[in-house]
Amino acid sequence: MPTPFRYTEPLPPRAATGRVAEVYAQLSRDFGIDKPVTFVVLSSAPEILAPAWALMRESLIAGPGSRTGKELAALGVSLANRCPFCVDAHTMLLHATGDHALAERLAAGGRPENEEHARVLDWGERTRVPGGLRTGPYPFPREHxxxxxxxxxxxHFINRIVSALLTENLLPGNAQRFRAVRSLGGRALARTVRRPARPGDALTLLDPVDPGEAPAWAGGTPVGIAYAALLRAAMAGAGLLDADDHDLVEQTVQDWDGTHPPLALSGFPDRRERPGARLALLAALAPYRITDEDVAAWRRPEHTDHCLVHLVAYGAFLAVDRVESALNRPIART
Structure with missing residues (x-):
């Protein structure tokens, strides 16, 4: 049977126990999708899975702001990161919000007719470039x-995980490319998507250790705690690299300007000489360019699925951290 998983073999969700089972239960209740592969692929590393879900839940689902607006922001990010799986997913989720015409306009490659929607989509796309939001107001109220x-x-994190570790097909046979399937899928999720979610519920799934200081932009909301927890968990993957590879990866991402690498991947480490550094950098800057050969060059008997998830998460979050740290706060709309 075809599998959506490229390089890992997660346990069947029905076999989940402990924190993984708790995350799946909350996903089913609050996201409306039973055990989505975007999170199942992280299940071999529960310490990554839980904060990744918590950040998405506390921002997209339970955080302040309209669900349509935040779906447009997520879609813009996914377009900028060239993640067709997530682009298709958020188009379907726009159907779930009830914005059917908007969803189909975007599915056809168009732009929103509504000026506010267009600004939010554009804002999401521009977040890929560190410092790209330097000027102008946010396209949403300050409190959101x-x-x-x-x-x-x-x-920015989920796109990279998906592009690195899953195939591009949201549904078997790319069925989501048919309008009727998108519409039906969205309608099936409509009740869950439109139901209010209580902020903070995902925080009970996090490790009982202090994740560190929450970022100021989170304004004391659960979003900040989830972000700090994911940062702490993802950065643990640095331990899979030696000191020289660690320094190379972090300096390269620090110098990154948001562009997509050239086809020749000039400047990337050779997979035969520095396979771990290459994988981490690809996860950060071009996860859709990870090949079977890249993974095989790094894999050794001690490199389990747990290790691969951690290495990819480390690279992915370095890019997230670069984007976050370069945010020059615009004057928020009042």
Whole structure:
């Protein structure tokens, strides 16, 4: 049977126990999708799975701001990161919000007719470029910033995980490319998407250790705690690299300007000489370019699925951190 998983073999969701089972239960209740592969692929590393879900839930689902607006922000991020799986997913979720015409306009490659919607989509796309939001106001009210910023950063992480570790097909045979399937899928999720979610519920799934200081942009909301927890968990993957590879990866991402690498991947480490550094950098800057050969060059008997998830998460979050740290706060709309 075809599998959506490229390089890992997660346990069947029905076999989940402990924190993984708790995350799946909350996903089913609050996201409306039973055990989505975007999170199942992280299940071999529960310490990554839980905060990744928490950041998405507390921002996109339970955070301040309209669900349509935050779906547009997530879609813009996914377009900028060239993640067709997530682009298709958020188009379907726009159907779930009830914005059917908007969803189909975007599915056809168009732009929103509504000026506010267009600004939010554009804002999401521009978040890929560190410092790209230097000028101009946010396209949403000041009090909604934690929801929108958290959503954008969550999907900069999720896009990279998906592109690195899953196939591009949201549904078997790319069935989501048919309008009727998109519409029916959205309608099936409509009740859950439109139901209010209580902020903070996902925080009970996090490790009982202090994740560190929450970012100021989160405004004291649960979004900030979830972000800090994911940062702490993802950065643990640095331990899979030696000191020289660690320094190379972090300096390269720090110098990154948001562009997509050239086809020749000039400047990337050779997979035969520095396979771990290459994988981490690809996860950060071009996860859709990870090949079987890249993974095989790094894999050794001690490199389990747990290790691969951690290495990819480390690279992915370095890019997220670069985007977040370069946010020059615009004057928020009042």
């Amino acid at each position: 910033a934690p929801g929108y910023l958290g959503t954008a950063l969550a999907f």
